[in-house]
Amino acid sequence: MDRNTAIGIVLLFILFVIWVFINSPTQEEIEARKLERERQEAQRTEQPTEMDTASQLEADTVTEDFIAEPSTIDTAQLKSERMSQFRSLYGPFANAAMGVQEEEIILENEHLRIVFSNLGGRIKEVWVKKHLRSFLSEDMEEMRDSLFLMDHPGDRFEYFLQLRQNNMTVSTGELYFDHQLQNNTLVFRLNAENGGYFEQRYTIHEGSYALDYQLNFVNLQNILANEPAPVSLNWVNYLNKLEQNTGYERYFSTVYFKEDSRRSSYCSCRRSDTENKANTPLKWISHANQFFNSSLVAKETFHGGFLETVMLDESAEELKILRSRLDIPITMGNTSSFDMTFYIGPNDFERLQLIGHDLTDIVPFGWSIFGTINRWVVRPMFSTLMNWTNSPALVIILLTLIVKMALYPLTYKMLYSQAKMSALKPHMEKLREKFKGDQQKMQMETMKIYREFGVNPLGGCMPMVLQMPIWFALYRFFPASIEFRQESFLWASDLSSYDAIVYLGFTIPFYGAHISLFTLLWAGTTVLYTHYNTKHMDMNAVNPMMKNIQYFMPIMFLFFFNSFASGLTAYLFVSNLVNIAQIVVTKNFIFDEEKIKAQLELNKKKPKKKGGFQARLEEVLKEQQRIAEERKKKSKK
Structure with a gap:
């Protein structure tokens, strides 16, 4: 290589370095490109808004072409064209789209820690300090951690x-x-x-x-x-x-x-x-x-x-x-x-x-009469008891006792009506022997006996019907009241959720993947209550299907209550225990069987009023008997 060739190569190298230096992007241009890439990535991940999609896509295309070769355009032109593009998207607010990075700002008190973003001036995350999220781990272990709202991407x-x-x-x-x-x-x-x-x-x-x-x-x-x-x-x-x-x-x-x-x-x-x-x-x-x-x-x-x-x-x-x-x-x-x-x-x-x-x-207490009962009867009562005890579990027991004692007059009437019907069992046995095989005649004569002795066969049903609004109200009260959330009682770790005594590892259709002990106890005591309450009653005249369904219902409700709030199933279990106690005490220590029989004899001697529900029911049974006899005669012909 001669001297002139060497000088030429050196000059070409120097010119190349100068060209690269002149055309390389400045630090400001590099930052601008970085911001554009971040903005494009954010726009791809965000959900679409109601902006003009077509113009947005066109602007993105122009912008991509524009930044493809930044070395050929000076910084002033870059800013000018970027501003032009942003102005087409954001009008008089275009300056707010340029040259700023997202920042987080915090407002906080003893209840909340709120993280805001300057992008949109919006809430990015809320930590609710005094409450925890509850969930099950993969090993079916109950877990809790910090609770956040409004924090989803x-x-x-x-x-x-x-x-x-x-x-x-x-x-x-x-x-x-x-x-x-x-x-x-x-x-x-x-x-x-x-x-x-x-x-x-x-x-x-x-x-x-x-x-x-x-x-x-x-x-x-x-x-x-x-x-x-x-x-x-x-x-x-x-x-x-x-x-x-x-x-x-x-x-x-x-x-x-x-x-x-x-x-x-x-x-x-x-x-x-x-x-x-x-x-x-x-x-x-x-x-x-x-x-x-x-x-x-x-x-x-x-x-x-x-x-x-x-x-x-x-x-x-x-x-x-x-x-x-x-x-x-x-x-x-x-x-x-x-x-x-x-x-x-x-x-x-x-x-x-x-x-x-x-x-x-x-607060999902329910609507119509049930929501009204919850908001203005049950909830104030619960709040008062909470102020005294500060224990939701103890409040459930006290609430059960208060409700049952308030309804005891109705329960007493129901039990008294059952006791009178039980005292008439000897009369019912005679009728059964006399009209064996004739069910309609048996029913008609039974109604005559009830009317003669002043017994209302529906006296045991009405108190149950009158209690139903309270039961339906409590059905909505327990899973809606935050006071029961994550409060424990015995083996139940959260009274607003089901109490799982064991996780099965598989799911039973309509039942779940766990077993609620409070629900099992409620079903068992319901069967016990039903058996004890009816063993002294004359059930022979009752339709066998109706007699068996009272035992089948608790089994059916096992599927319904298994995943329900344990606060409710605990209430129902304690309520059953109180029911059984009331029946045992009332029938064995309050009622006098001899006095009841004497009262029935007095009722028999009293003059009977014409009309009334029982009289109408007798007429209906007589009419059914007449129609049945006519059909029997026609079938013989």
């Missing part, structure tokens, strides 16, 4: 802003808010190019699960569309499984809402469901699990909304998907505000009652 809490410019809709979930933390108040501000802004203001209070939540619109009257509700909230909530018994948790979880000046309602709990409340003033909306909820209560009213519950397969990690679209009314002017209360926490009746507006309706 698929959750959305964003506002759609309808703009005058090209009828554009902007999602705040894709924009970065400026933020300022002032003691217990966190302010997020989304600035517009004209100096106006959209502001979210959260204020947390000590000792409370409720936040003051305020939206402020300042100098946006020329930016937002001139409509009654140019802003709408898109709230998507993937509910976590928080309870061990996910079957009942799924049944009690849904979207609740209240129309202004009307009673509250809800989407179906058993299936996917929607409620279209467009242009219908709504006072509040609640995304509720069995024992926890996140609710927005408007100071005035929302302009309307669209609500949805989406059922998921039982094998899914999440319980359900709840969606709410709420229209926010705004008065066009320099400044407009919309005030709300944001409750995030347990379904505590007293706390929800303080917020007002019937928000307590999200």
